[in-house]
Each structure stands twice: as structure tokens, then as C-alpha cells.
Amino acid sequence: MDDRFFVDSEYLSPQALEKKHRLETDPSVRRSHMEYLPGMERIESDVCANVIGQMEAYDYARYTAKDVRTALEHETCSVEDFKALLSPAAEPFLEQMAQRARVETSRHFGNTVYLFTPLYIANYCENYCVYCGFNCYNHINRMKLTIEQIEKEMKIIADSGMEEILLLTGESRTQSGVDYIGEACRLARNYFRMVGLEIYPVNTDEYRYLHECGADYVTVFQETYDAERYEKLHLFGHKRVWPYRFDAQERALMGGMRGVAFSALLGLSDFRKDALASALHVYYLQRKYPYAEMSLSCPRLRPIINNDRIDPLDVHQKQLCQVLCAYRIFLPFVGITVSSRESAAFRNGIVKIAATKVSAGVSTGIGDHERKYSGKETDGAQGDEQFEIDDGRSLNQMYRDIAEEGLQPVLNDYLYV
Numbered sequence: 101m102d103d104r105f106f107v108d109s110e111y112l113s114p115q116a117l118e119k120k121h122r123l124e125t126d127p128s129v130r131r132s133h134m135e136y137l138p139g140m141e142r143i144e145s146d147v148c149a150n151v152i153g154q155m156e157a158y159d160y161a162r163y164t165a166k167d168v169r170t171a172l173e174h175e176t177c178s179v180e181d182f183k184a185l186l187s188p189a190a191e192p193f194l195e196q197m198a199q200r201a202r203v204e205t206s207r208h209f210g211n212t213v214y215l216f217t218p219l220y221i222a223n224y225c226e227n228y229c230v231y232c233g234f235n236c237y238n239h240i241n242r243m244k245l246t247i248e249q250i251e252k253e254m255k256i257i258a259d260s261g262m263e264e265i266l267l268l269t270g271e272s273r274t275q276s277g278v279d280y281i282g283e284a285c286r287l288a289r290n291y292f293r294m295v296g297l298e299i300y301p302v303n304t305d306e307y308r309y310l311h312e313c314g315a316d317y318v319t320v321f322q323e324t325y326d327a328e329r330y331e332k333l334h335l336f337g338h339k340r341v342w343p344y345r346f347d348a349q350e351r352a353l354m355g356g357m358r359g360v361a362f363s364a365l366l367g368l369s370d371f372r373k374d375a376l377a378s379a380l381h382v383y384y385l386q387r388k389y390p391y392a393e394m395s396l397s398c399p400r401l402r403p404i405i406n407n408d409r410i411d412p413l414d415v416h417q418k419q420l421c422q423v424l425c426a427y428r429i430f431l432p433f434v435g436i437t438v439s440s441r442e443s444a445a446f447r448n449g450i451v452k453i454a455a456t457k458v459s460a461g462v463s464t465g466i467g468d469h470e471r472k473y474s475g476k477e478t479d480g481a482q483g484d485e486q487f488e489i490d491d492g493r494s495l496n497q498m499y500r501d502i503a504e505e506g507l508q509p510v511l512n513d514y515l516y517v
Contacts, residue, residue, distance in 0.1 A: 133331040133342045140344045141303040141351065147384045148346050154179065155325055155377040163187035172196055177430045182379065185426040186372050194422055201428040201454040208432050212510045213502050214457040215495065216264035216296070219253055221245045221284055223466050225270035227337030229323075231368065231401065234270040236337070243466040244275050250284050253469045254291045260461060260495045263511040264294035266319065271300035271339055278306050282313035289314035293512040296361075300338065301348035307355030316514070317359035317393065318352040320345065325377035326369040333368060350385060359393030360385070361437070366423070367401035367414040375423045379430055386434075395435035395457070396427055400442070417446060421453075428454040440489040444501070447491055452505055460498035462489050 136142060163184045171181035172193065184190060185197060222244040225234040233240065245253065257265060267284055269276040281299055288295045297310060298319040307318065324330050327342050334340040349360035362381050364374035375398070382394050400415050420442075427436055438447050438455040440462040447458055463469055493501065502509040 131336075131340065133327065133334065133340050135341065136344060137338060137341055139303075140338075140341060143304075143347055143351060143354070145347060145350055145388075147350060147381070147388070148343065150384050151377050151380045152325065152327075154380055155373050158183055158373055158376055160187040160372050163189045165189055165192070168193050172200055172429075179380070179383070179430075182426060182430040183376065185429060186375055186423065190422060190426070191418070194418060194425070197422065197425040197429065198453050201425040202452065204428050204432040205454055205456065209435075209456050210508070211506065212456070212508045212513075213451045214264070214435075214510045214513055215262070215460050215498060215502075216266055216294070216457065217257055217262050217459055217461045217495070218266040218268055218298070218464070219250075219257065219469070220268045220464060220466050221250055221253075222269040222272070222276040224272040224275035225337075226272045226274065227339040228335040229337075229339060230333055230335065231365075245467055247283055247287065249467060251287055253467065254288060256469045257461065258291040261499075261511065262461065262495055263292055264296070265292045266296040266298055266459075267315075268298045269300070271337065273300065273338075276300075278302060278309065282310055285310055285313035285315045293516075294514060301345050301351070304351045304355045307352045307357055309355075311356045311358075315357065317361060318349065318357050319361035319363070319397075320348040320352075321363045321365055321399070322346060322378070322381070323365045324369040325364060325374055325381075329369040346381075349381070350388075353385070353389045353392050357392075359395070361395045361397065363397040363399060365399055365401060366420070371415045371419065371423070375426070379427055382431060382434055386431075393435070395437055396431070397437040397439060398423055398427070399439055420446075421450065424450060424454045440491040442490055444491045444493060448501060448505060451502065451507060458498065458502075460493060460495045462492065464489060 131137075160183065167184040168187070168190045171177060171184045174181055177185070190197065223234050223240070224242050224244060225232075225236050227235060228237055229235050254265070265288055267281070267288060269281065276299070281297070285295055285297070294316050295314050296317045296319060297315045301320060302310075322345060323333070330342050331340075339345065349362060352360050362378050364378045366374060368374070378396060382396060386392070386394055398420055400420060424436060424438070427434070435457055436455045437457040438450055440459050447455070451458060499509045
């Protein structure tokens with residue numbers, strides 16, 4: 101990864117530049133990325149050691165075409181088979197991998213594709229992550245929706261027919277506290293059958309509280325499983341603590357969440373190793389919590405406001421397809437989500453092969469759904485977006501496009517009785 105994509109100095113204030121320089125040059129003012137901060141819960145788990153041990157030992161250059169053929173011939177894909185399918189040696193076998201992935205998807209999910217939409221309720225952040233549009237030193241319009249504004253946004257989304265929502269915030273406990281998020285969950289339960297969260301990692305008791313408020317599942321991006329690379333990309337803030345973030349999904353399950361979702365942001369580090377670690381994170385947790393629902397996604401870097409150097413093509417589309425097919429073959433029961441970061445053409449194709457869930461009617465800005473859904477400019481204030489999307493189709497358009505592919509769009513896959 102070329103670090104020039106993450107050079108953002110020209111957009112920082114003099115005070116921010118001074119602090120950034122001190123963080124980069126004076127180790128005494130910067131905490132270790134492996135050091136827990138006060139209030140962060142530690143749990144006893146062997147999952148991290150298993151995942152990172154496998155990732156660090158992974159030499160994908162040693163796999164051959166023979167290894168790939170053998171992996172595709174096996175009825176059950178082992179960890180070793182999965183490593184072969186992620187390797188460069190598997191690239192010429194993409195068509196065979198896609199055919200195998202299509203069979204596994206059809207066998208376990210039929211021809212259904214689930215639809216959801218994200219709702220960003222705040223974009224305040226206390227972290228400095230150099231690749232993210234929300235980072236605390238990026239000069240953007242910050243906004244936190246009031247409960248009344250959240251309800252207005254939810255009603256607009258629900259009126260479109262959507263039944264599943266993913267609530268997102270920037271990573272700021274000060275501006276978006278757990279009580280605030282819990283209130284949003286309770287409100288969402290009035291409008292939607294399924295409520296997901298993509299927020300800063302919290303402790304087990306806080307996940308339990310959010311579940312009691314109505315949250316069904318939790319999504320956490322590890323960003324990169326390469327701890328050394330992670331340190332360079334996360335200069336300070338709670339997010340800098342790599343092991344606390346790694347254990348977030350397990351704490352969520354311990355807190356009673358029905359499901360958890362995993363991802364690395366492909367392009368931050370070696371994408372093959374990050375893809376391996378993401379899937380193994382699911383693999384080992386699945387064995388500890390066999391009744392939990394788990395899913396994977398494969399977001400690639402997208403351009404962000406005030407930094408057009410970030411190149412989403414560091415991981416090419418064929419390589420992304422290879423990762424998604426390998427995921428499906430290795431973890432046939434696990435849901436795979438492909439976000440609006442990817443193009444409409446790519447998403448239309450991948451749902452016929454490996455993906456089982458896509459977003460629709462997406463806005464990554466704050467308070468933006470009235471304008472987006474009505475097509476008219478509004479007088480209300482809006483907060484800037486986290487990143488640029490590539491597929492802006494509405495729910496109705498997405499529903500029609502999926503149906504035209506011979507698939508069955510599904511708005512809800514779970515009923516409370």
C-alpha cells in the first residue's frame with residue numbers, strides 16, 4: 101500500500117499538524133496500539149491468537165495450481181483449501197470458483213437476496229484514522245440527529261418499504277453515547293423488523309443494554325488485521341486499541357446479540373491476509389457460538405471528502421470476486437454482504453454467485469434521506485458523508501433489478517413470536 105494515499109496534511113489546521121507531528125515523531129506522547137485504555141473490558145479468549153497465528157504464517161506464494169484444483173475437488177473446504185483459494189495461484193480458476201460458489205449459495209440460501217439500508221445518525225468522531233472521512237481532524241460538516249430527526253428519517257425510510265435498518269455513528273462516546281444509541285434502537289424497533297448497529301466497540305454490559313433496547317446484530321470492521329499496519333493508520337483515539345476492537349464481536353455475543361458481522365477494509369494492507377483473517381475470525385467464533393448468526397462483507401477503500409488520493413482500485417474487481425467466492429466456498433452457511441461502495445453492475449453479478457445481502461437507498465451523510473428520497477433540496481442541515489458510494493439505487497429500483505435477474509428480493513428474514 102502506497103502511503104501517499106493517506107497524506108492529508110494540507111487539510112489540517114496548524115494545531116492539528118503540530119499534534120500529528122508530535123504523534124509521529126515522539127513515542128512518549130503516543131500510547132501503544134496494544135494497550136487497553138481505562139474502562140475497556142478484557143475477555144479471556146483464544147480466538148485472536150488462532151486467527152493471527154494463521155494469518156502471520158500464511159505464505160500465499162507457495163500455493164500452486166494443483167493445490168487450487170485439489171481444494172475445488174474437496175466436498176468440504178478446509179482452512180488449508182481456503183488459503184489456496186485466496187492465493188494468486190487461484191486467479192486463473194475464477195470461473196470454476198464462481199461455479200462452485202454459486203452451487204453453495206443456492207444450496208444454503210436458495211435464490212434469495214436480502215435488502216437493508218444504513219442510517220447514519222451522527223458523524224462526530226474522536227479518532228484520527230487517516231483514511232476515514234469522519235476522522236476528527238477532517239474539516240467536514242459535523243451533525244448529530246436529535247431523536248425527533250432520527251424518527252423523521254426512519255419514517256421516510258420505512259415508508260419506502262424497507263424493513264431492516266443499520267444504525268451508524270461516528271466513533272464518539274461524548275457526542276453519541278450508549279444511551280443515545282439505545283434510544284435510537286428503541287425508536288427503530290417501532291419502524292423496522294430488524295435493527296443492526298455499526299458503532300464504536302463497547303463492553304459486554306453495554307452490548308446487553310443495546311440488545312435490550314432492540315438491536316439484533318452488531319457489525320464491526322477490524323479495518324486491517326495487520327497490527328503493525330493498524331498502528332500507522334490509527335494515530336490516536338479509542339479506535340487505536342487494536343485488541344479491544346478485535347474482541348468486539350465476541351463481547352457482543354456474550355451480551356446477547358443474535359448476530360455479528362465482520363470485515364476488513366480491503367486495501368489498507370495485504371488484502372489476501374486480511375481476507376484470510378476475516379474469514380478465520382468467523383470460523384473460530386462460529387465454533388464457540390454455534391447458534392449465533394454471522395456474516396462477512398468485503399468493502400474496498402473509497403475516496404473520502406478532502407482526500408482524493410485514496411485509490412479504490414488497489415484491490416481489483418477480479419481479486420474482490422476471488423475473495424467473495426473463496427468466502428462462500430469456505431463458509432457456505434455464512435451471509436455475505438456487498439455494499440454500495442461497489443458498482444451496480446458488480447453487485448448485480450455477484451448476488452447470482454456468492455453474495456446474499458445488499459444495501460439500497462443508501463446515504464452515508466447525516467440527515468440526508470428526505471432529500472435523497474424526495475429528490476428535492478431541503479432546508480434542513482446535513483452532515484457530510486463518510487465516503488463516496490458507487491451504487492445509489494433506490495429500494496424500488498434495487499428490488500426490480502434483483503427480480504429481473506431471476507432472484508427473490510427479501511426485506512425481512514426473521515420474525516419475533
